[in-house]
Amino acid sequence: MxxxxxxxxxxxxxxxxxxxxxxxxxxxxxxxxxxxxxxxxxxxxxxxxxxxxxxxxxxxxxxxxxxxxxxxxxxxxxxxxxxxxxxxxxxxxxxxxxxxxxxxxxxxxxxxxxxxxxxxxxxxxxxxxxxxxxxxxxxxxxxxxxxxxxxxxxxxxxxxxxxxxxxxxxxxxxxxxxxxxxxxxxxxxxxxxxxIEVVERRWTGLKPGDYRPFQPAEDLVPDMVRVGDGYRIHVTGLTHDERGYPAMNPAAQDKLVRRLATKIRDAGDALVDVREEACEDADVIVVSYGITSRVAQAAVEQARAQGVRVGHARLVIAWPFPSQRMAELAARTKAFVVPELNLGQMSREVERAVAGRVPVRLIDHAGGTVHEPDRILAGILEAAR
Amino acid sequence: MSQDKPVRQAKGTVFVRPEVCKGCAYCIEFCPTECLGFSEEFNAKGYHYPVLKHPEECTGCGLCGLYCPDFAIFGIRLKDIPQAASEPPVPPKAG
Amino acid sequence: MRAASPLVEGYPKRIPLHDGSEVIVRPMKRSDEVRMLEFFSGLPLEDRQFLRHDVTQPENVHRFVTDVHRDTVLALVGERDGRIVASATLQRHHYGWMTHVGEIRVVIARNLQRHGFGVGLVKLLVKAAIQAGVEKIVAEVPSNRTAARKAFERLGFQREAILKRHVKDLCGRKRDLVIYANDVSHIWERMESMVLDFNPTLGG
Amino acid sequence: MSKTEIRIGGLGGQGVILSGMILGRAASIHDGRHATLIQAFGPEARGSACSAQVTVSDVPIGYPYVRQPGILIVMSRDAYTQFVPQIHPEGILLYEQDLVQPENLPAGVRAFGIPATRMAEQLGRRLVLNIIMVGFCTGVTQVVSEASARQAVIDSVPRGTQKLNLDAFQAGFEFGRNLVVAPSPVAP
Amino acid sequence: MSTDTLDTLGPEGLPHMDNPSLPYLRGERIPHIWCPGCGIGTTVNCFTRALGEAVSDLDKVAIVSGIGCTGRVAGYMNLDSFHTTHGRAIPFAAGLKLARPEMKVVVYSGDGDLFAIGGNHFVHAARRNMDLMVVCVNNFTYGMTGGQLAPTTPEGASQTTMPFGNFEKPMSLPFLADAAGASFVARWTVFHVRQLTRTLREALGKQGFRFIEILAPCPTLFLRRNRLGDGVDMVRVYKERSKIRDGADTKDVDLGMDGDIIVGKFVDRERPTWLQSMNAHYQQVFGERYRPWGGVREQD
The missing domain is CATH 3.40.50.970 (Thiamin diphosphate (ThDP)-binding fold, Pyr/PP domains)
Known part of the structure; x- marks a missing residue:
């Protein structure tokens, strides 16, 4: 579409x-x-x-x-x-x-x-x-x-x-x-x-009677219907079965919660978008996202001008977190630098993903403005040392 | 079962689902002709459900069905019953 | 320091009439004097009553054509087959509490009235007035000139005041004078809101 | 020059942001370069100090803030005091000459004044002050091309007001061109 | 429960018949969770009868509930039904209604849900005259959580979080709905099943923000704690204390532990709905360029 x-x-x-x-x-x-x-x-x-x-x-x-x-x-x-x-x-x-x-x-x-x-x-x-x-x-x-x-x-x-x-x-x-x-x-x-590519809703092809609102397709995602079209669906915030009816027992809870997590966690590359630049042979990789990416890029360029081999990995999709990709990058670099406008949030995800293989240096900032590029630069230089 | 009143021709009757009844007595209390009473038997949950004690008094007004919070009873006029038998109906067994 | 001739760019323009023909509209020139006199003299007395001077007198027309203060008056004429067929002015005040007000006056030859020409002329003047920073445009119309009144109303003018028994027609009958007004300040308010520097909605 | 940083400072209500918007739009849309506008935002901006930061560049812009403006446009005394310490040592200062008296300017800075408020009043509307400053900036610095700036003015102002705004732009532009062609009238 | 145990006992010799409410219910979910003597089920009977009389296509009716005992009504109705979050049934329903204006959307919830946590939404939906029918089963208490103070608990009544008797002034729901701008305001009790059915039917046929308060006993938590007997005793009290006063001034209809219970249809006025106002207004502003929002769009 x-x-x-x-x-x-x-x-x-x-x-x-x-x-x-x-x-x-x-x-x-x-x-x-x-x-x-x-x-x-x-x-x-x-x-x-x-x-x-x-x-x-x-x-x-x-x-x-x-x-x-x-x-x-x-x-x-x-x-x-x-x-x-x-x-x-x-x-x-x-x-x-x-x-x-x-x-x-x-x-x-x-x-x-x-x-x-x-x-x-x-x-x-x-x-x-x-x-x-x-x-x-x-x-x-x-x-x-x-x-x-x-x-x-x-x-x-x-x-x-x-x-x-x-x-x-x-x-x-x-x-x-x-x-x-x-x-x-x-x-x-x-x-x-x-x-402009537009993804339409996953309308069911089934008829009322055959259709179950929370019966997943192969990718674990159920198809939808529209209210008023005769399907008489029930939707509840209680734990529910595939019919949508409350099902309040441990088995139903496990089945539903696990499917909802798995459909995203197992989506694989479909939900990974890390824009990498010169990460292949970098001694330091800066991991950034959002506005901080732009500031980080300025620092990355300054660091390169000083001869540091620094890569830049920008998280376009931050959640689900690209843990596997981070682990792969950890195998070929010496340190990560993570600037973000908080006192450490996604940097901990990076730490979790690299599991101690290389140091992860947080360049934190309480917010109110963006980083001074010099602060990120200093972090890169220290990490490269 | 009371036999005091003169025998009248029933105009309506009730249908009961004993197993969903919770014995709240709304139907019995608010029946305009007081033709309902509790069964002597318990249902599986231990409630006495309603039975038509005076079938000849039932007008089929349907109020018991409107009051019943558990969808356990409803009343209906005999002439509204599809293919209603021409003979007078035999009431359900009273508890 | 003032930008030159701010209002006369883009002329001559053409106004299409209902019958498919066109009238050329352009700023009045000094050399129009003779033809202006011809135009005014050709107007029926009834139409001339509306004007402030006796425009059959050459010296009055001379003064009008030459003395027009071009900073405060935009004077347009309609021209067809080499003859002047309309005079339209936008007058402003350069000083005082009415610098934001513009007044429109339009006179049209009899044979071109009711052809959509007046509406076209007024439209040009309204546009010019807005460009000049005018916030409110006014026009006076005697109550019996229903075609002219409809033309103003179609262009969004509102009847703002009626001066009772205010003007005398040819027979000496007193008639109401309707003051029409068109408040175009919202256009400038949009500009003002843009320069507020407060949460500006400057999307394109 | 591949990258120019512009800081515009003034009072809320002078159209500081709009002038930044026009310069940015001229550069990025009509000149085909890159431009980033960071605007002062919020109630704090109303009636008090207000500023806009515009970066114009031939290459994509990373860090979006202005740190050392090559062009500083000031429309109020406070803006001058606040921002003049940041100006590039060889920068250009453009100022409203009835409201700002440049003092203690670094030696390498070239300064150009314009009576923009009075000019705007003579055009009939004080609120085109900012457009005059845009014209002035274009005329003096040519950071954006004249044609692009004119087009950006047309794109940026409400319908019906384009004419007066273009006149304002023209007045500022010509004033600026005359200063640059003639020797600088200000020797701070 | 197997279908056997749901068998209907009818007079011998007569064909099997189903309860007239059943076609409107998700039969496999009955019996419901409500306590013996709870009045919520009674209100559902009246609602199903009203649906049968007022609505020809049940596919075009959606029901939305919040959280609480009455919040479970949506789950039992064989309609497009939504059991949403606590207090937020009205804004959910508003979104649904605006997305599909051809639907009739009914909000069915309790007093705590609609008027404590959800009070703000009620006020604003009434003010906007959002085209919703809001049915509130008022049992004076929080049933699902175990009998805490509700905004409707009468003065003096004891609740678990007001153990020595309520000293707060309760909210008069019809007065609030009226003041906020509802087009239709009525109150009945579960004693008044016929009148209630008629009112629900009438409200289903109307447009705008319609509010129907239904007093219903909560025997387990409100009645027992306040020594008011059983459900049926309370319904008998409703019968004795009720005064039918159509058109009553809503400022005179507040409720206490004693005194009259004023019931009837209090407000019935014409006001354009939010969507009608929006379409009319934008048509005026934009003329033919405006694209009126009807929301009717065939499924792709």
Missing amino acids: TADPLGVLTGVHFIDGDHAACEGALAAGCRFVAGYPITPSTEIVERFASRIPLVGGVFIQMEDELAASIAVQGAIWGGQKSMTVTSGPGLSLMMEHIGLAAFTEVPLVIIDVQRGGPSTGLPTLPAQADMMQVKWGSHGDYEIIALCPSSPQECFDLTVRAFNLAEQWRTPVFVMMDEVVGHMTERVQIPAPEA
């Missing part, structure tokens, strides 16, 4: 990441957004609200993030592609419904424009400190997918991809922006509709 031309503003634009992400959602076929204003994500829903009357669809500003994050799930069961948009404090409120979406396999997209936290923190300044919360924030065991754009162009591209991944894997997909990427303005190229 390709994009519906109605939603695609083909052309070259000079827009910020928030606006680009909105255009990505429209291009991907999103026609329902429920939101609650929060800096620095608000421009995404503002743009959606102003664009949608002439595209056809609905924007509704709900009374809070709890409402926004479940209204979109109602819309998705109603057949729409749908997303909500927030920042840290709102994400905290949405946690319950992230669990619901993961457990009931709702193809939900959430854009989180990260700001400094905890609590109200730094509304207008960046951080990358929600990385663990999106993975682990709701109670129970579940898997999500998280994408990390580092430019307005990627805000567009990865939002389209987020919708595609959500439809394909039926799990919540996060676009982990940050304040800088959200408010940074750059050229954004929006392709022609026919050049």
Whole structure:
């Protein structure tokens, strides 16, 4: 499938990441957004609200993030592609419904424009400190997918991809922006509709009566139906069987929770996207994601100018974490350097993946601005020593 | 079973699923003609379920079915029963 | 320091009429004096009543053509077959509390009225007014000129005031004068919101 | 010059961000180069200090912040005080001459003033001050081409206001060209 | 439970007949989990009868519940049904309704779910006149968690988290719904099965935010703790204390441990729904360029 031309503003634009992400959602076929204003994500829903009357669809500003994050799930069961948009404090409120979406396999997209936290923190300044919360924030065991754009162009591209991944894997997909990427303005190229690949919902081919809403296909993902089409489905946040009926026993729990984890963990290369540069014979590999990648790249180039063999591995998909790839890289390098705008989140995933084979040096930062490239450079030089 | 009242022609009857009854007595309490009573038998869960004690009093108004929270009983007018036998029905065995 | 002739770029323009023909519209020139006098003199008295000067007098037309203060007045004429067939002006104040207000006056030859020409002329003036930074455009129309009133209403003008028994027609009958206004300040408010530097919605 | 850092400073409400937007758009869309705009954001920006950071480059831009502006545009005294210490030793300072009096400028810095607020008032609208500054910057520095800058002005302002904004751009542009062609009038 | 044990006893010589509620229920899930004497099942009977009378295509009705005893209603209904999170049935239903406007969407939940944790959503959906029918089974307590204080618990009543009697003022649900802007507000008790059925039927046929409060006994947790007897005793109390007053001013209908229980249809007014308002407004703003949202899109 390709994009519906109605939603695609083909052309070259000079827009910020928030606006680009909105255009990505429209291009991907999103026609329902429920939101609650929060800096620095608000421009995404503002743009959606102003664009949608002439595209056809609905924007509704709900009374809070709890409402926004479940209204979109109602819309998705109603057949729409749908997303909500927030920042840290709102994400905290949405946690319950992230669990619901993961457990009931709702193809939900959430854009989180990260700001400094905890609590109200730094509304207008960046951080990358929600990385663990999106993975682990709701109670129970579940898997999500998280994408990390580092430019307005990627805000567009990865939002389209987020919708595609959500439809394909039926799990919540996060676009982990940050304040800088959200408010940074750059050229954004929006392709022609026919050049934008759009993954449609996995509609069942079965008839009512034969269809079971949570019976997985070969890739462990069940097909969907739309409310109102006669299937009379039941969906519950309780542990459920393939019919969707509550099944509250250890066997049902094991079967369901294990399948939901396995469908993502065993997806293999389909959910690995590490952009590597000169990692083959590097003495030091910088692992970065999001806005920090751009800063890290500046430091990497300075280090190379000083003769250090340094590679750069950028996590475009941060969750599921590419553990295997990190382990492979660990086998051919002497040290990892992980800069991030928090006091150590994804760096611990890198540590876990390399399992002590090489040192992992965290270049932390509490947020509020990006790193000074010199700090990352110093880390690279020390690691190379 | 009470035999005090004059015998009347039943206009309706009830259907009961004893095993889903929880013995709440709504149907018996709010039956307008007071034609229902508890069975003497227990169901598997130990509840006394309703039985038609005075079938000739039943009008088939259906209120017992509206009140029953457990979908265990419903009343119906005889003329609404498809292919209803022309002979007067034999009531279900009372407990 | 002021940018030269800000409002007369892009002329001459053509206004299509309902019958498929066109009228050329261009800024008035000094050399138009003789033809302007011809045009004004050819107007029926009823139409001339609307003007502030007796434009059948050559000295009045001379003054109008030569003395127009080009910074505050945009004067357009309609021309067809070498003859002037319309005069349209946008007047502004350079000083005081009405610098944001522009006034439109349009006079059209009888045989070109009700051909969609007036609407076209007013449209050009509104566009020019907005470009010049005008926030509110006004026009006066006697209550009995229903075609002119409809033309303004079609272009989004609102009846803002009615001056009762304010003007006298040829027979000395007093008529109401309708003041039409078109508040175009929202266009400049959008510009203002863009320079607020507060959460600017500057998407393209 | 492969990479130019531009810092624009002024008061909230002077159109600081919009002027950065126009320069960035001119460079990245119409000149076919790369540009990144980082905008000051939030309620703190209203009515007080406000700034935009634009990086223009022939190659993709990594680190997006401006650290040593080669071009510093200031529209308020506070912005001058705040940002002049950052300016590149051989940078260009563009300032609103009725609002800013350059003092203690590093020797290598060339400074050019323009009475942009007065010019904007004479054009009829004070709010085109920022567009005059864009024209001025284009005229003096040619960091973006004139045609691209004009097109970016047209793309960036609301319909109906393009004419006045282009006039403002032109006024600033010509003022700037005259200063550069003539010897610099400011000797700090 | 095997189907044998669900056999229906009918008079001999008559054909086998099913309970008239059964076609509307997921039969394999009956018996349900509610306690003996709980009134929730009674409200379901009335709802199924109303569905039968008011709705021709049950595929076009969806039911959404929150969490709690009444929250289980969705799971028993043979409709597209959603058992969502605590308090959030209304925003889920709003999203569903806006995505598929041709559906009738019913929210069926309890007083704690709809008015404590979900109170904000109720207020805003009513204010927007979201096209939802909201049925609240009010049993004055938190049943599923074991009898804690609810926002509807009458003054003086004892609850596990208000062990010496409730000193808080309870919320009058019809008054709140009215003030927030609901188009239709009614209250009945499980004693009033016929009136309740009629009201549910009427509300199913209407548009806008419709709110129906149903008082139902919770014998296990509310009645026993307050020595009010059994479920059937409470329904008898409803019968004795109820006064039917259609059109009553909602500020006069609050409830206590004693006194009248005012029931009836209190509010019935015409207001455009949220979606109607949106479409009308954008049609006015954008004219023919606007693409009205009907949500009807054939499945690909």
